[in-house]
Amino acid sequence: MNEEQYKMVYDCVVNGKVNDATRIGESLKAAGIDSKDVGKVLIDAMNNVGHRYREREIALPQLILATHSFKKMLVPYVGSSSDNSGVVVMGVVQNDIHDIGKNLVVGMLQVYGYKVHDLGKDVPLDKFTEQAKATGANILGAGTLLTATMPELETILEKMKAAGMRDKVKFMIGGAPITTTFAKRIGADGYAGDAILTVELVAQLMKGNQAYLAASEGRS
Numbered sequence: 001m002n003e004e005q006y007k008m009v010y011d012c013v014v015n016g017k018v019n020d021a022t023r024i025g026e027s028l029k030a031a032g033i034d035s036k037d038v039g040k041v042l043i044d045a046m047n048n049v050g051h052r053y054r055e056r057e058i059a060l061p062q063l064i065l066a067t068h069s070f071k072k073m074l075v076p077y078v079g080s081s082s083d084n085s086g087v088v089v090m091g092v093v094q095n096d097i098h099d100i101g102k103n104l105v106v107g108m109l110q111v112y113g114y115k116v117h118d119l120g121k122d123v124p125l126d127k128f129t130e131q132a133k134a135t136g137a138n139i140l141g142a143g144t145l146l147t148a149t150m151p152e153l154e155t156i157l158e159k160m161k162a163a164g165m166r167d168k169v170k171f172m173i174g175g176a177p178i179t180t181t182f183a184k185r186i187g188a189d190g191y192a193g194d195a196i197l198t199v200e201l202v203a204q205l206m207k208g209n210q211a212y213l214a215a216s217e218g219r220s
């Protein structure tokens with residue numbers, strides 16, 4: 001992706017230009033730009049928006065417009081990158097309403113052809129295991145942005161064990177406070193620090209491997 005295209009994507013998301021997003025996504029796809037490269041800019045842009053929201057430089061409506069923009073930007077790419085047949089169930093744990101990062105992950109996995117059942121945010125813990133069973137999921141993904149709700153991730157894993165699905169369904173976790181150390185300690189099969197790394201993680205989990213992919217410096 002050249003500098004002009006980078007700026008176009010970044011500006012569209014950071015400034016919440018929802019109406020331009022799908023057209024820009026289409027033009028990038030037509031120009032042969034890989035979805036992973038688009039995804040990297042989307043992560044940069046959303047990290048910027050998240051930071052400015054925290055610093056009170058922008059308000060919630062602008063944050064929401066940015067979110068809609070990145071979702072629409074990915075629409076032309078959905079299912080285009082490869083024909084992956086895996087089924088992934090994804091959600092944010094109960095008592096946590098942060099879903100921007102989860103939505104980016106869902107969007108990127110859909111781009112890569114995975115069938116994703118998005119449970120949303122503030123999801124009761126039993127629903128993770130119920131839906132994984134009901135959909136025949138290969139992978140169950142759960143995220144949280146709150147340190148207070150990190151223990152819920154371990155509870156989901158316990159519920160998976162109790163439901164007898166541990167040998168059939170891989171468990172991956174993510175969200176800003178999650179680390180490789182935490183993921184390994186609770187016994188999760190995988191962790192990824194951003195949405196692009198989650199695409200790599202899911203590919204590894206589908207092969208039966210475990211993987212813990214922390215984001216590198218400057219890419220969170």
Ligand code: B12
Pocket residue numbers: 043046047050051053054060063095096097098099100101102104105141142143144145146147148172173174175176177191192193194195196198220
């Ligand atoms: C935006 C935001 C909000 C928005 C959320 C809007 C929405 N729809 O998501 C609103 C205003 C609603 C909000 C509310 C609150 N927030 Co808030 N919020 C943020 C903020 C500024 C940005 C988060 C974000 O979207 N980042 C951008 C995304 C792209 O990054 P990400 O989520 O990390 O996701 C990436 C990776 O982690 C990974 N990933 C994410 N999920 C998953 C899942 C899996 C399975 C995998 C593999 C990977 C993965 O991929 C993603 C994409 O690359 C952060 C501060 C910050 N800068 O991080 C605080 C922050 C998370 N919030 C915080 C708090 C405390 C709250 C509130 C409790 C505040 C309050 N007192 O009311 C409430 C929460 C209420 C609740 N019950 O949930 C704290 C959490 C502190 C802590 N450690 O627990 C933070 C860190 C701010 C702070 N420094 O204090 N918040």
